[in-house]
Structure formats: structure tokens, C-alpha cells
Amino acid sequence: NHFHFNNSATPLNCSQKALKPRLKQRTAKEKKLKTQKVQCEVLASGQDQFVAMATSQTCLGVDDLVDVLDLLKRCGFSKANWYELGLRLGLLKSSLDVIEKNHPHDVSRCMTECLSQWLGRADNVDSRGGANLDSLSDALRSMNETAVAEKLKHHVLINIFNNRHTVLSQSLCDSVGIAWLLYGERMLTQEAVSRVVSAIPSIPNQREALLTAVKEAVQTDPNSLHTFANVLCTISTNVLLGQTILDDISKYFPTPEVGVVPETIRDHDVVPQDNTSTDDETNTTQSDTCTSPSDAVIASNSSSQPFSPQ
Structure with missing residues (x-):
């Protein structure tokens, strides 16, 4: 009852029906x-x-930790900037302070713990886009790490194509x-x-x-x-x-x-x-x-x- 048809339309004859598929072809x-x-x-x-x-x-998970660490390393991100990265990914300052206190002068371990909490969607991670490479790329750009962000996206998309x-x-x-x-x-x-x-x-x-x-x-x-x-x-x-x-x-x-x-x-x-x-x-x-x-x-x-x- 919700469909309306044009009553003035006439039925198609056989020759018109034969032409119909041709009329439907479009470039x-x-x-x-x-x-x-x-x-x-x-x-x-x-x-x-x-x-x-x-x-x-779909978010990344803690199981992806090593892969994310390797990816950032290949893209040229400095582990020394782990604290600011954590903040921009949605981790609280108090959480990052605990990491820094537990692993003083060990930027590699601090970076690992920071990303682990991000992948675990701690604190305000979800409000920053969740644990995915898009939000990671955004965080890098906000730190003026544009080259790293571009390399990250480039690397992943190229590999998606290669894998398919x-x-x-x-x-x-x-x-x-x-x-x-x-x-x-x-x-x-x-x-x-x-x-x-x-x-x-x-x-x-x-x-x-x-x-x-x-x-x-x-x-x-x-x-x-x-x-x-x-x-x-x-x-x-x-x-x-x-x-x-x-x-x-x-x-x-x-x-x-x-x-x-x-x-x-x-x-x-x-x-x-x-x-x-x-x-x-x-x-x-x-x-x-x-x-x-x-x-x-x-x-x-x-x-x-x-x-x-x-």
C-alpha cells in the first residue's frame, strides 16, 4: 500500500522487453x-x-603490544617522548607518574608500560578514540610527529594490500x-x-x-x-x-x-x-x-x- 505506480504506463510488448536490458546498460x-x-x-x-x-x-588489544612497539620503532618514534604520547592517547598524568616512578631512567620500559595501558584502554583512552592506529596517528600528529604518523599509516596500508x-x-x-x-x-x-x-x-x-x-x-x-x-x-x-x-x-x-x-x-x-x-x-x-x-x-x-x- 505504500507503493504508487503510474497508471498511464502501458505494458511492454515482446520487442520492448527485448530492448530493456540494452537500455539498462550504462557506461x-x-x-x-x-x-x-x-x-x-x-x-x-x-x-x-x-x-x-x-x-x-575494532580496537587493538594487549596482544598487539610487541607489534605496536616494533611499528613505532620502524617509523622513527623516539621512546624518550613516551610520557607526552601517553597523555595524548588518553592516559592520566597520575598513571604515567606511577610508570615513571616504577621504572626510573628506563625509557624503553616506560614506553612499553605506557602502550600496554593504552592497549588495555585504561583511563580516558576510549574518549580519545580507543586503542587503534587511527587514534595513535592522531596523537602523533598532535605532538608534531607528522612524519612518524605518515610512515605509520603508509606502512600499515601497504601491508594490507600486500597481504591480500x-x-x-x-x-x-x-x-x-x-x-x-x-x-x-x-x-x-x-x-x-x-x-x-x-x-x-x-x-x-x-x-x-x-x-x-x-x-x-x-x-x-x-x-x-x-x-x-x-x-x-x-x-x-x-x-x-x-x-x-x-x-x-x-x-x-x-x-x-x-x-x-x-x-x-x-x-x-x-x-x-x-x-x-x-x-x-x-x-x-x-x-x-x-x-x-x-x-x-x-x-x-x-x-x-x-x-x-x-
Whole structure:
């Protein structure tokens, strides 16, 4: 009763029905992507499935202590600044004074105890964003440790991509279509897209050309990883891959804002934005041979360790 239909609409005849799928095809240029954290719709096996972003933010735990210490060391943070870091992470002065009293002149131990309390979400840590790398990055920036904060984020995002490279190289579908969408997002250059297109008809070669271009973009601007994941979420056979990367990112860099739901498109709707590749090339080389990766395939690569050096 809540739906209203236009009574003046006339039924479609057979010829009109035959034309209907063609009318629904839209170019990638017409599908301006909104690169925000999203809820993705999966169209698979004739059934609609929905993969929703987790609503709760995942915090790091005390078990991550050694990894966080190593990460800060690799990023060039001085342990001598542990006290100010603790304050900016939300620990109380009284708590830090106790640490300093218990371990006089031992900045390494003080740093360890400080981060341990932060990971344990002591004092006012939750009000400062919780125990995650996003709040750690914010604390570093507030100390004018901008270079350290940038290295931290860069290191983690690059490693998220590296840890997902294997499953991407095995399961990614419609590399050419993805390349054009990333070009529309100004993440890839036309030269990079051309390298992907020139790899036709070899799907593995297309994937490798695309992933090489994506890695170069992420190394230049780590935030590009989020753009890449969101683009994957707009193509039905790649949603699980994109969702997994978004989940990896959100674990370490949670974003509280509510994202816009992008419209998921089928692979055959992705059309190149120039004459370098045709619809027929894209359809015959990709859509007929690609299928959505299963949950099991994704799970086999789910033990992502963004802290670990690659």
C-alpha cells in the first residue's frame, strides 16, 4: 500500500522487453563513484546478498603490544617522548607518574608500560578514540610527529594490500573495467590503464598489470587503497574482495562517518571510457570466465598482518 505506480504506463510488448536490458546498460563514466565506506550488494547465483560493514569499531588489544612497539620503532618514534604520547592517547598524568616512578631512567620500559595501558584502554583512552592506529596517528600528529604518523599509516596500508595480493591475483574479475573506474577516480593514469588493456586476452596478465598499477598508486598515496576497495565493491563479482580490504582498513583506521551505499553493477555493465577496448573484448575475456571468490577463499587469506614487514 505504500507503493504508487503510474497508471498511464502501458505494458511492454515482446520487442520492448527485448530492448530493456540494452537500455539498462550504462557506461562507467555515468556511474560516478562515491568513495566512502559502504554497504555492498552482491548479485550472485541469482540471489541478492548483502554484505554490511561492521558497525562497531575494532580496537587493538594487549596482544598487539610487541607489534605496536616494533611499528613505532620502524617509523622513527623516539621512546624518550613516551610520557607526552601517553597523555595524548588518553592516559592520566597520575598513571604515567606511577610508570615513571616504577621504572626510573628506563625509557624503553616506560614506553612499553605506557602502550600496554593504552592497549588495555585504561583511563580516558576510549574518549580519545580507543586503542587503534587511527587514534595513535592522531596523537602523533598532535605532538608534531607528522612524519612518524605518515610512515605509520603508509606502512600499515601497504601491508594490507600486500597481504591480500595473492587472493586478488587469483580471484579478481574484470581487470579492464576496474582499471577504467580507477582512472575515473584519478587513481590510475591512462598509461596504466593501457597496460592493463594490452594484456588482453590473458586474464592472469591483466590482473597482474592492474595490481602492479594499484600498488604503485598505493605506495604514492596510501589512501588510494580505500578507493580501490570501494571500486571493487561496485562490481558484483568483486564485492567480497573489496569488503575484505575495507574490513582490514577499518580494524586499524576506523572511520565513524556513515558512508553512502554505491550502486553495485554487473561486470558486463562496465564499459571502457575510450576506444582502446570494446564491450565485446571485456565481456568475452572476463565475464565468461570469472566467478565471485567464495567465502572460503577469502577466509584463507583473512589472517592479515598489517604490522609485519613485507
